[in-house]
Amino acid sequence: MINLTIDDKQIEVAEGATVLEAARKLNIDIPTLCHDPRLKPYGACRLCIVEIGGMAKPVTSCTTPATNGMVVKTNTAKLYRLRKTTVELLLSDHPNDCMTCIGTGDCKLQELAYAYGIRENRFQGAMRDHNRVDVNPFITREQNKCVMCGLCVRVCEEVQGVGAIGYAERGFEAKVIPPFGHDLKCEFCGQCVSVCPTGALSGRLWSGKPRMAGVKFTDTTCTYCGCGCNITLRSTGDQVIRIDSKPDSHNRGWLCVKGRFGFEFINSADRLTTPLIRRQKGGEFEQATWDEAYDYVAKRLSEIKDKHGADALGGLCSARCTNEENYLFQKMFRARIGTNNVDHCARY
Amino acid sequence: MNDGIVVNVCMGTGGIAAGGDMVMQEFIKEFETAGVKNATVKEKCRLHKVGCRGFCARDVLVDITVDGQVSTYQYIQPEMVKRLVQEHVLGAKPITEWLVGDDYHVFHDNQTKRVLADLGKIDPESIEEYLGVDGYKAAEKTLTTMKPEEVIQVVKDSGLRGRGGGGFPTGVKWSFCAANKADQRYIICNADEGDPGAFMDRSVVEGNPHAVIEGMIIGAYAIGASVGYVYIRAEYPLAVDRLRLALKHAEERGFLGKKLFGTDFSLKIKVKLGAGAFVCGEETALIASIEGERGMPRAKPPFPANKGLWGKPTIINNVETFANIPQIMNKGAAWYASIGSEKSKGTKVIALTGKIKNTGLIEIPMGMPLKDIIFKVGGGIEGNKLFKAVQTGGPSGGCIPQQFIDLPVDYEGLASVGSMMGSGGMVVLDETDCMVNISKFFLQFTQSESCGKCVPCRIGTKRLLEILTRITEGEGKEGDIELLQQLAEDVRDSSLCGLGMSAPNPVISTIKYFRHEYEAHIKHKKCPAKVCNKLLTFFIREDMCVGCGMCAKACSVNAISGEKKQPHKINNSMCIQCGSCFDACKFSAVLKE
Structure with missing residues (x-):
């Protein structure tokens, strides 16, 4: 174990822990923009800088490993000045259109601007101009709001293993783009959207929908597959407007394209709301209650089994069920109906 | 060597650009027509291509040695060759009006040449010539008679410090790397020389590539690396060609490959071309580039000596650093440390440019006063103008004013006045240079070469440049100087890598020493040096x-x-x-x- 002192407080951390992790353990608030504990440290935003005894210059706490006897200061006048300048520089190349920005209320840059009280900007100057029109149905990019934290690039590479985006150009013109600057052509998992600290990346489906005011958050489980990712529905009235996932969930906040963007069926007019039974070959589907449906299925299964034997029946189960449901399903077929004709869609 | 006739034609990039290739062809032709058969046969008459001796401004330089008597000609063009061959080579009568003047000798005599000693003397494309000046003796001696830790100790004792700019003691760095337990270590030669106006690394690789390779062999042995890389800019085609040729020759002779000099030590050196990013000279960005990633620096620690290429302990040294190593091993640490200042030993190669009479590549003992470099080696200011300042350390160095003319040029000396050694660039400025404009010029470079990763460098340098631009265009505002100072300090203190940390140096140092020029631009809308057109x-x-x-x-x-x-x-x-x-x-x- 490693012992160090942060802001006059002692803390013990495991070997390999960073100074930032140690400080967070002490509930010391160090601002970050490019840091995500689920990804490798990057050290680009320079907000988490701290002063460490024996080091000539401030260093980023997210990248610096804690060592024994280290004496760390996280909140000196000098650090405040440097952080404020950094935030001010970011804002000097930012549209600052928070009134109409999709990220408002959920934006780290906005919080930082507020925390450092930046109303006037000493560094007003040229701004990047990305004339981009994306046509993909899932992800909207407003790249002049990009702070180049690199979270999207890293999540795509480190978590998703796709590497659909990377950096191009140098200096002030540096930017994150797909190869050759084309529109996104990826699997649209939206992990990049989930980690973006500003309004630079957002879901197309959320556009124009309420941001924070009047929005209800409901924790639930994704129904798409047996993984059962934890999701949080954002809704207003009876409309689900957005889905995200918390980083402390068992799926660490990561979702797939279906879980994140495939929620329009919830309020769709085409959605089935009751069971349907087709009573005769070639006949129409008729609406039924669940009891009617269950009774009908049980009756037909019994009839077929009596007439043709249990092996005339077969069951195909779904990946959208949980492990427990799939277990019960095969048990019903093997133990109750008496056939081994049972399989699962994931095998095809 | 004293017998017969030797003709050396300068064929560095500077020499070739001035027509060295054609001069060479002309010599071959003239020799043949004059009946000097087998022009390259040793016994009779040797025609040599040699590397840069540092005085490219006088190219094409040609040495004609007759019976040990060396005559050096400057500004030689192909049409002059015929007369040279007729009168000097055959007639043994030097053509006095084409000979170099006293200034040429003053330029050279005030230098102490170690790294550059063989440049301009040996043919860089011939391993025999390098062997002829005791080449690979140091590697052989080191590998066959010394233990790796002894090698590191010698380098430590020599006081050699990294010549790429950082100035970190080379032996200490090697010892950090050697102390790691690892199944694989790497040695990398950083030949990604990017400072505008700096060409010492290019000249050394072009003029004496084997010295660099030998230095790498010794370094690799000291730290236990079996694979080495030379990361060299693709913009240096001649250097790349000569390096590749030298590596091939060294492999053929068994100086590279398996079981070197009969020991169990093996080393393979690969060449990796840089794609033109200045920031790839920063060691972590260089490593990323070799790994196939975008050349962007990462935070240190961990340092490459502990975790470098492919996560393995790696030593990265500059071309000039490696070129010093064979001599240190041959002649000993005490010899090496015998010149230089207290904390900076040995010599430094400097690219001397700007408003100075003798521009070129020079090598001086560490600690030589600025005024000796400028007024002795450099021959003083061009056109009898007044000396104003000297900008050292490349685009991210500082400007040193007249008052520090006695300053010793070494790592500590330059740092004490807010500049730095850097890779050894030195731009001399005279009274017709506007310091605000100079500062803007260097900022333009660093700003466009920022990798864009960290905020202070990406946006901060842009804003610094914008403020400087508006000052030079007469749009400067009250408070701009203070704003520049604050922002420059913040960019310096919070950037990720050396590029951002040092990019504001020109701004900080020019404000410190030439504040009145800024004030003239802002308050009186005047450019005292009459450079900024918008104010004229x-x-x-x-x-x-x-x-x-x-x-x-x-x-x-x-x-x-x-x-x-x-x-x-x-x-x-x-x-x-x-x-x-x-x-x-x-x-x-x-x-x-």
Whole structure:
């Protein structure tokens, strides 16, 4: 174990822990923009800088490993000045259109601007101009709001293993783009959207929908597959407007394209709301209650089994069920109906 | 070597650009027609291509040695070769009017050449010539008689410090790397020389590539690396070719490959071309580039000596650092440390440019006073103008004013006045240079070469440049100097890598020493050095103007009028201060105030 002192407080951390992790353990608030504990440290935003005894210059706490006897200061006048300048520089190349920005209320840059009280900007100057029109149905990019934290690039590479985006150009013109600057052509998992600290990346489906005011958050489980990712529905009235996932969930906040963007069926007019039974070959589907449906299925299964034997029946189960449901399903077929004709869609 | 005739033609990039290749061809042709058969046969007459000796401004330089008597010619062009061969080679009578003058000898005599000693003397494309100057003796001695830790100790004792800019003690760095337990270590030679105006690494690789390779062999042995890389800019095609040739020759001779010099030590050296990013000279960005990633630096620690290429302990040293190693091993640490200053030992190669008489590549003992470099080696300021300042350390160095003319040039000396050694660039400025403009010029470079990763460097340098630009265009505001100072300090203190940390140096140092020039630009809207056109008024002296009309022709906004052969006039309300008329006038009749 490693012992160090942060802001006059002692803390013990495991070997390999960073100074930032140690400080967070002490509930010391160090601002970050490019840091995500689920990804490798990057050290680009320079907000988490701290002063460490024996080091000539401030260093980023997210990248610096804690060592024994280290004496760390996280909140000196000098650090405040440097952080404020950094935030001010970011804002000097930012549209600052928070009134109409999709990220408002959920934006780290906005919080930082507020925390450092930046109303006037000493560094007003040229701004990047990305004339981009994306046509993909899932992800909207407003790249002049990009702070180049690199979270999207890293999540795509480190978590998703796709590497659909990377950096191009140098200096002030540096930017994150797909190869050759084309529109996104990826699997649209939206992990990049989930980690973006500003309004630079957002879901197309959320556009124009309420941001924070009047929005209800409901924790639930994704129904798409047996993984059962934890999701949080954002809704207003009876409309689900957005889905995200918390980083402390068992799926660490990561979702797939279906879980994140495939929620329009919830309020769709085409959605089935009751069971349907087709009573005769070639006949129409008729609406039924669940009891009617269950009774009908049980009756037909019994009839077929009596007439043709249990092996005339077969069951195909779904990946959208949980492990427990799939277990019960095969048990019903093997133990109750008496056939081994049972399989699962994931095998095809 | 004393017998017969030896002709050396300078064939570095500078020499070739000045026509060295054609001069060489001409010599071969003339030798043949003159009946000097087998021009390259040793016994009779040897024709050599040699690397840069540092005085490219005088290229093509040709040495003709007859019976040990060396005569050096400057500005030689192909059509002059015939006479050289007739009169000097065959007639043994030097052509005095083409010989170099005293300034050439003053330039060289005030230097102490170690790294550059064999440049301009040996043929870089011949391993025999390198062997002829005790080449690979140091590697053989080191590998066969010394233990790796002894090698590191010798390098430590020599006091050699990294010549790429950081100035970190090389032996100490090697010992950090060797202390790691690892199944694989790497040694990398950083030949990604990117500072504008710096060409010491290129010249060394072009002129004596085997010295660098030998240094790498010794380094690799000391730290236990079996694979080495030379990361070299693709913009240096000649250096790349000669390096590859040298590696091939060294492999053929068994100096590289398996079981070197009969020991169990093996080393393979690969060449990796840089794709043109200045920031790839930063070691972590360089490593990323070799790994196939975008060249962007990462935070240190961990340092490459502990976790470098592919996560393995890695040593990265600069070309000049490696080129020093064979001599240290041959002649000993005490010899090496015998010159230099207290904390900076040995010599430093410097690219001397700017408003100075003798521009070129020089090698001086560490600690030589600035004034000796400028006024002895450099021969003083061009055109008898007044010395104003010297900018050292490349685009991210600082400007050192006249008052520090006695400053010893070493790592500590330069740092004490807010500049740095860097890779050894030195740009001399005279009274006609505007310091605000100089500062803007260097910022332009660093700003566009920032990798864009960290905020202070990406946006901060852009804002610094914008403020400087507006000052030079007469739009400077009250408080701009203070704003520049604050932002420059913040960018310096919070950037990720050396590029951002040092990029504000030109701003900080020029404000410190030349604040009055900034004030003149901002408060009085004047450029004291008459450089910033937007702050100048152009007019034509009637008594000087001959009415040739060149100025009117050059003017893009038709602001100049006048009858032919009559004095012309500039309409200042139309003038956009582009300065074209000033450049166009052959009679110095256009003035600016």
